[in-house]
Amino acid sequence: MSTLGIDLGGTFARAAVVDEHGRIMASAKVALTERSPAAVVEVIALAAAAALAEGGGVTVHGCGVGAAGQIHRDSGIIAVAPNLGWRNVPLGALLAQRLGQPVRVVNDLAAAAWGELHAGAGQGATDVYVVFVGSGVGSCIIANNQLVRGAGGVAGELGHTKVVPNGRRCGCGELGCLEAYAGGHNLIAQARELLASGRSTVLAQLAGGDPNRITPVTLEQAADAGDLGAREIHERAGHMLGMAIANMVTVLNPARLIIGGGVLTHCPGLRRHVMEGVQAFASNTSREGLLIADAELGDDSGLIGAALLAV
Template sequence: MGLTIGIDVGGTKIAAGVVDTDGTIGARTQRDTPADSVDATAAAIVEAAAELIADHEVEAVGIGAAGFVSSDRSTVLFAPNLAWRDEPLGARVAAQLNIPVVVENDANAAAWGEFAFGAARHAEHMVCITVGTGIGGGVVIDGELLRGAHGVAAELGHMRVVPGGHRCGCGARGCWEQYASGRALVREGRAQAESGSLAAAQMLSVCGITDPTELTGPMITEAAAAGDPCATELLEDLGRWLGEGLASIATLFDPTTIVIGGGVSAAKELLMKSAQVAFEKHLPAKANRPHPTFGIAELGNDAGLIGAADLARKPAPVPAPSR
């Protein structure tokens, strides 16, 4: 199969691109996401794809969407930030474009992008963690994307790490993403500043603000890069939580490569050093098992778009017969 279109549907924007078999994006377009309307969101997806199809011979479309996607890669069962509930998005878009359409979980699509063309392109077993506002995850085993029996596997950010801990948007308490995400980084930074900590006050000064509520994750990362002690400590704590969780992930999936992506990965060594130390400390039977390599994602914000486009070239898996 030749050219395909990848579409990454986010809470605020819809990014679309024509992608070749080498993972290169040849043309792009973008639309705002009307997140509160199912019909308007589908229309925006169709409009973006149609614009690209008009100028390119495209054979299929892949859509990456945040949420639970059915195992036949057609229906969005649930989306936390969009109005989709049991939405037959694939069939709906395909009917209007008259072209095959598949739908993937956005974190799965990003993981596949890094597996096929990015930081894990030489691996057969990999885990990709996207550390942004929350934590997304994707797992590839023996060169195949792990989707699970119902299409909703690898929701790694919702692994419980602290019983009775912080309430998560999923409704549970103590999920990993409440401690190892951009949201957690900002929460802790603001809490320190509001406590009257002199070190945190100095961090706010480095960030050029006085109000703790204005503090953002990128501000903390930039302050740490400039050598601010409080910001550095906050990133080290985040890395510790990340590394502890990854030790459990490695125990479950035995990957050869773990790729870290998402906005928080911009901190690179400021984050990764403490993550790897915590990983080595908490990995079970660490002296008697092979250790995975760590890598920073290479495709940036294009990983989901590229991955969705490449997955559109692959037929939907056939569900196993029920017993």
């Protein structure tokens, strides 16, 4: 039995026809030119239609959507989606009406984690903790083969745990979140602030003086080259990530810790901080038998997981 998986990002909507084993049979991607709920629903419908056409018109039984944001447990209402500028959008109901299919909406990390559990690095485990650091910081808890969603559906929001009282403002609107210091968008924002201050000749050289050329990789390169300001931002982010993840390992005692996302994939220094943090700060007993693995499915994890969650 095949289902539709949707990965809704801030710039694209991806759709895939996925079989019951987590194999992608056909897929399509459509750019978001507008971010209003009505416009995004139409883009998702276009991507879904293209994927179904590529799949030869296969019949699907349900649709799962992974979206970046805080999502109410049963209603499919997106409470907060910073990348889209949404608050309290009933995406599940809007899509079900448009597609004529039952739709399940989950956090994008929940979808990615479910994909990794069933078709990637989590296979064979029942207690898994998944952390992705990309534009933001997301995580998901799987205990005894079940998603831990919490009473309101927002359990596992590691990126919005507080690490600095009244600190930097996060995209969620609150102050001092981990994501505000270690998420990709906010690493770039801090590096641009450093560049504007004139205190980083190394960063200026690497970016050619253009703030728009700065990425988390640029920041790590400047830190590695000895730039003190870049090193401060980089090491603070790595320390915060490492300790936060280590504390979750202590609390949850997972059999497997899966890490991924573009920032950790392309910034080996930050990934090293995470590994060192887990070794230094997780309790000894929680580290016994812990396997740390890199995510295996890349950008497809959310598509696969969303589709499998639709069943």
